[in-house]
Structure formats: C-alpha cells, structure tokens
Amino acid sequence: MSVRVNKFIADTGFCSRREAEELIKAGRVTVNGHKPSLTTRVAEGDSVLVDGQSLRVRKAKPGQRKHVYIALNKPVGVTCTTDETVKGNIVDFVDHEQRIFPIGRLDKDSEGLILLTSNGDIVNELLRAENRKEKEYLVAVNKPVTEEFLRGMAKGVRIHRETTLPCKTRRIAPYGFAITLTQGLNRQIRLMAAAFGYRVTQLRRVRIINVKLGALKIGQWRNLTDAELKGLLPERTEW
Structure with missing residues (x-):
C-alpha cells in the first residue's frame, strides 16, 4: 500500500500536509534519493528524507495512540x-x-x-472554513458593554474587506462579554470590537468545539x- 509523500510526512508527525507540500516545492524532500513531485507516492521500505533527515512513520503499540x-x-x-x-x-x-x-x-x-x-x-x-467549528472566547474591553454593541458584533462586522459571519454574543460583566465564532480571521475579535470604538484589554479562548478549557x-x-x-x-x- 502506498500514500502520497505529503501524507507520509504528516503521518510521521514532522509537520502538517500543507507544510509538507511547501517542503516538497522547496526541494527539501527526497524519496529514494530523488526529489519528488506533489503526486509522488511512498510505499513501505522507501527512504524519505527532509533536509537529509530520515523520516519513519511511528507504529503504535496495541491500545496506545499513534499520535499526540x-x-x-x-x-x-x-x-x-x-x-x-x-x-x-x-x-x-x-x-x-x-x-x-x-x-x-x-x-x-x-x-x-x-x-x-x-x-x-x-x-x-x-x-x-466550511466546517464552521465553534470557538468560544471571554473578552474584557475598555468601555461598558451595551446591547447595541453585542447586537452589532453578532450580526457581523466589516473587517479584512469582508463581513464576518453571524456569531453568538452575551454580556457577562459590565466590561466583559462572551463571543462564539465559527471562523478564525486574523485578530478577528479585536478588529470587530475596534469597529465599534472598543479596545480589547483581555481575551481568553475557553472552548474549541467540544473541548473546554x-x-x-x-x-x-x-x-x-x-x-x-x-x-x-x-x-x-x-x-
């Protein structure tokens, strides 16, 4: 049985598939002494090196997880x-x-x-992105949290030249609120709050899907x- 070289590299725990593709494009990977393409497949016994370092897929013992x-x-x-x-x-x-x-x-x-x-x-x-996985945050800001602010955040805010997806918000303190997002734009909550004149003073993520802090x-x-x-x-x- 063979797998694509990027999956093989990911299975060793060296990096993600996407990062493996970048390594392949950069010419840092060899398979049996040759530089592979993104479609090259690897079988058991093949020699896969990254920057000259040999990679091997870990085999879990019975009842033991293969990965961390x-x-x-x-x-x-x-x-x-x-x-x-x-x-x-x-x-x-x-x-x-x-x-x-x-x-x-x-x-x-x-x-x-x-x-x-x-x-x-x-x-x-x-x-x-299309999986819409929920992530929940507790946020402290520099001004009193108002219902208007919470409704505006929940409706969606124009940042990064796009409008954020609708989300859930609730007030948890005079200067604090909880927000549940289904997307992860760069500095999303801070930029959303700034659009309403608020500055985030503390931000803590407390849940990712079903995993809680x-x-x-x-x-x-x-x-x-x-x-x-x-x-x-x-x-x-x-x-």
Whole structure:
C-alpha cells in the first residue's frame, strides 16, 4: 500500500500536509534519493528524507495512540509558530518529547485554549472554513458593554474587506462579554470590537468545539480524552 509523500510526512508527525507540500516545492524532500513531485507516492521500505533527515512513520503499540493530542492553556506572550528561531514559540514552551504543532493559532497577546498534535493529517480537517467549528472566547474591553454593541458584533462586522459571519454574543460583566465564532480571521475579535470604538484589554479562548478549557491553569497542558477526540473527529475510528 502506498500514500502520497505529503501524507507520509504528516503521518510521521514532522509537520502538517500543507507544510509538507511547501517542503516538497522547496526541494527539501527526497524519496529514494530523488526529489519528488506533489503526486509522488511512498510505499513501505522507501527512504524519505527532509533536509537529509530520515523520516519513519511511528507504529503504535496495541491500545496506545499513534499520535499526540493535547490541550494547552496558552499564556500571553507565547507565539503559535513552529519556527524555532522565534523567541517564545509554542513548541519550545510545551517542550514535548514528540514533534508537535498547533492546530490553528491564538494571538500572542491572547491566552487560553489551543490544541496541539503530532498528527499532521487532521489539521486541515479541523481548520477547514466550511466546517464552521465553534470557538468560544471571554473578552474584557475598555468601555461598558451595551446591547447595541453585542447586537452589532453578532450580526457581523466589516473587517479584512469582508463581513464576518453571524456569531453568538452575551454580556457577562459590565466590561466583559462572551463571543462564539465559527471562523478564525486574523485578530478577528479585536478588529470587530475596534469597529465599534472598543479596545480589547483581555481575551481568553475557553472552548474549541467540544473541548473546554475548564480548570486547566495558565501554562499547563493535558492529553485529550477519547470522548473529546471522538467529538472533534467523529468520522475517524483511530488516532
């Protein structure tokens, strides 16, 4: 049985499929000594190298997960990148024994729940825009939260030359509100609030689909449960 080389690389936990495609285009990958195309397939026993480093698909022991799936309560100041040259990158912060990378992003100035995995095969499934996965945030702002502001945020706001999708909002404090989004534009909540003259002073993500931040302390991480994985990836039977 053979698979495309980008899937093979993702299965090793080296990076996501999309990142693997960029490595292939950059000529940094070889298969049996030759530079592959994006459609090249890899079979058992083939030699796959990235920058001269040999890659092998991990085989899980019976009853053991093949990949790592964790939930982190990211502190402010940690950057969601795998680029080890960036000071305070999330990979160095977690310091996991396996190579992992974040699913999506959370701004450096924001805190809260982010998922990380060694399974590059699932990243696009969870991030695909048309899947409309819910993400919930608690937000503090510099002015009293009004019903007009909440209705305007929920209806959709013009940012990045497009109008954001309708979302759910609710007031939780005089200067605080909760918002549930189904998209993830860059700095979306901060820009939405700014459109109404508000400045975000604190932003914390507390839920991604069925995974909740709960009592996880800032800077701590935990492995996802089987129930959480089934909720995230209901079509899959193994992880």
